[in-house]
Amino acid sequence: MQTEWLLPPHERTVPAILRRQEQLFGHRPCVTISGAAWRHGDLARVAACRAGALRVAGIKRGDRVAIMCSNRSELLETILGCSWIGAIAVPINSACMGPQIEYLLADSDAQLLVIECQFVERLQAVDVAKTSLKGVWEVGSAHGTTSSECSALPARRWPEPAEPIEAAPVLPSDVFAVLYTSGTTGPSKGVLCSHAHYYWWGANTADILGHTQDDVLCTTLPLFHINALHMFLQAAIVGCEAHYLGKFSASGFWPAMVATKATVIYLLGAMVPFLLAQPQTAQERNHNVRIGLGPGVPEAAGKAFLERTGVLMLEGYGATESNFVIAASRDAPPRGVMGWVRPGFDARVVDEHDNPVPEGQAGELVLRADEPFAFASGYLGKPDKTVEAWRNLWFHTGDRVVREADGAFRFIDRIKDAIRRRGENISSWEVEQVLLSHPGIAACAVYPVRSEHAEDEVMAAVVGKTGHSPDPRQIATFCESRLQKFAVPRFIDIVAELPRTENGKVQKYILRERGIPAGCWDLTLKA
Template sequence: MLRAAALRRPDAPFLHFRGASWTFGEVDRKASQFAHFLGTLNVRAGDKVAIFLPNAPEWIFAWLGCAKANVIYVPINTEYNGDILAHQLGKAEVAAIVVAGEFVGRILHVRDRLPTLRTLIEVDDEGQGLDGGDLVRVAFADMDASPDTDVVVPVAHYDPHAIAFTSGTTGPSKGALAPHCHAVTFALDTARTMSLQEGEKIYNSGMPLFHSLASWMGLLPALITCSEYMLLEKFSASRFWPEVHSFGATVALGVFTLPPILMKQPPRGDDGRVMLRRFIVTQHNEDFERRYNGCRLLNTYGQTETGCVTLTPYGEPPRPGSCGRVNEETFEVRIVDDHDNECPIGTPGEITVRPKLPYVMMSEYYNMPAETNAAFRNLWFHTGDRGKMDEDGYMYFVDRKKDAMRRRGENISSYEIESVINRHEAVLECAVVAVPSPFGEDDLKAVVIVKPGETISHLELWAFFEDNMPRFWIPRYIEFRDGLPKTPNQKVLKYQIREQGILGDCMDREALSASIEA
């Protein structure tokens, strides 16, 4: 796709970041240089290269360069450290990591758990003072000495393109092995539902490139349609509309929490005259469309493993509460009960998906055959989400069947958070559940059982969390108890903990911080 766009519009602007711009031809040459550079580092087709960077042009050059070289890229959440970072890099068997200097220390901290890692490709020199031991360490800028001619490496549509990790729910997070065809189909379906035309201007909204929303649903559709893509480091509600106006954006990307946040911004005189016509999210908001006249929210449902399962085509009236119509060109969808019997229309059940074409979904959970077989049982992929269908093929998301949570736009595994908490020497066991957040997603509550004879405070636990887990994992609430509610076979009854909410001896981290600041 990149090569085709570069041949079609070599001098047209494509990528924008911090006031700088790159044409399609320039990005194509940068990606080719990175692909050649990998060869000098003895990284070959089929090897895995992790990208551990904040949003930046280097992220895109590395990703597209990996695709040219038929190297499998592994996007890593920039919040990750410790156990979760070691698990994902180790499970993916990465040979090299493209890394920001500020993250080098995190890699070196888990180096002894990464037997396949050989090389760090560092985009700046911030981590140069750290001892890398036997690792080969090179500068990303060294690729400039490589040729910018196109790379001649055979790439088939069924070849692996990425290992994209999803949140673990009943166990550690799983790496979805995505063929090239999966990513391309994701992009084609997105471009089709948004009715993208050549020369659109797509605003990234600060969505991280390690998410498929920003990459496969954002940048790849820009390549397909020879459109411009404005990359941001992070989301800013106050800068959103000024940047949309100055860029002339016609399309924006976002999670469902963004429209309510933008609605809280002070009214502007040009609210009803925005050029933005399409905003792809996962939930409809009539008030948003009314205030920003002409801007249409396009709802979709899908997962990293599947792609766009449902779509709301641009130009069709939305169905309130629906996440769109089933994408019948690509998928079959069934709502089933716990025994995989199809549910009647309007009855909630688990959303299951089956592709109509080969290689348009993930191939497997990498190095996890048991989990792969369980997900694809009875020849349908089980999403772990609950939904229902109406007579016209529109789907309605109900809730998450799995014990997963969502916070700040991130899917979170209670299992992985509990694993970290249980490492504390004073903790006997714990349970982490979601409680309602005033911002529309989940806040996290940890119920902690302290070992007999041990003592620990809320503040000490939060300090431990800060050192050992990403910020968005840190539970807002901590409650100490004598025991957890369990079934006779010792399974924790989390629904009881959820139903109890934040009552009782529950400490609120945000309220505590506010009182200290006051």
């Protein structure tokens, strides 16, 4: 890693990094996002002024501010403003519906909600009495108006920046954000991301991708996830430029990359097959992109993408709780491995008793870091889950991998009962809770099946209550108003009973191995 990116421990905080980039790169462009175009020298003042507005609203150090927005300037501005005064940002997935929003607000103990006007109607399904909210800032509404119909909350239009205030004496160990990641046997868990944790995400990724000040980073991924969130810090540390775009569009992707003059791109595994399915265009070659980050890209798709576009999609491994721990080499062609463990980290493959297994044998990937606070500090309000995940002083990823003879790690599958679709982790437990609230469903099991796009699809096996004949179409409609769009089951199979152990536990591995039965209802074909 370049020496100038290795900041002294006391400078591994967002306010310190904002001041540093102001001094080193002041005149250079830094962030272009819907609603704003900021230079490196602007960001410290942007944060200080937004912090002033938060202070006027009663937000103080340690308070949590929930934010539910698409990729727009108010989201990033609120996050930076919170960091400036030592408050804690809680980004909420914009796909969340009423029940999930209520849970996240209550679990995070958020005092203020910043929400885009297009999502406000979802608050009608939120019981505010179960939360600690004291106010709502509505983003994107007409001047002087709000569309909030949640009368239990005092709502106001997004306020103008206030007078700048001094930064709080934030420590690298202080929590910067609570980032929710899907639970597997329970509801989503809030990952405690410290300032130092956030710094190391940015510094490690910049080093892995070989950034320079001339780079233009560009993503369509949402800022409420760590992948896009730390792209800002990459730019802030290096002195380069970051572009945040709206939702991913396969047909519009290359025109957007050409228009922004992007040199570094960020994709998820399923996006590459979508791009390869598009008709070839001249823009796939007439661009400035030199490299991309593409965790989970199928080996064949990565090779085809490189041949067709000239862009190497670099593999790697990181979790919200860990960091960018494993990465492939920029100088090596794709070969289907995640890569090698990075300096400053350690990785093992272990059995169910945490004993290391030999090379070539599959086991769980466990990780730890050399630097203090380079990993998350645990889960908010869930000490039992924190101890379980970090048992024996190693973070347990729940992923099954193999370590090859040359030290490379190859991903095999997930040990935990989680589903990953459209780049989102989906809790089968949460989907099952929604299904079980349906008046005609007696039992259900939710599990992943493979799709034609090299990712998971959500499948539900459903048992109807006595006297009921569940209608898959009606069940899907029921779920659509209660779940994120990406979590609604694509496949619904009405069954007489679920396979169970002698103790009554559902044997999901039998359902997974069975796959998609002939005649199973498919949401994409419901018309």
